[in-house]
Amino acid sequence: MRKTVRQMIEIIVSDGWYFVRQSRSHKQFRHPVKKGVVTIPDHGKSNVLDHFVVNSILNQAGLK
Template sequence: MNVYYLLALAFERVYTIHTKGDEGMKSREVIKILKKAGWIEQRQSGSHKQFRHPDQPERGVVTVPHPKAEMAIGTLKSIEDKSGVALR
């Protein structure tokens, strides 16, 4: 489970500090999880691979940047939302 600590600093600004458990994942790991869940690589455009699920066409195309040593948390959440697969 991801834990976020909100820290209110001067000028009433709120900053999100990510704890160690919020580290990203390698794109290779994300692709492995998607393939295990039934997603099939359709094509690659530059440094991005695109996947489709044969049984869930309503989910459309999921794009994964590859190769990427550490993907941003927001990118991982977007892939999770689009694919319906829990990555972390």
């Protein structure tokens, strides 16, 4: 279940998350209702995320 950074951003944005800030190679998103921040690593060269990272992002977003 490997996904690209762009695919993960599309998934969480479609759930209502919006971009807040970027700290070096990590993009952070907030939701108007859900608590917390979702962090997506974007290291440029390798934009394919391992399935462990994908699962972690989905858990942070409350989608899994």
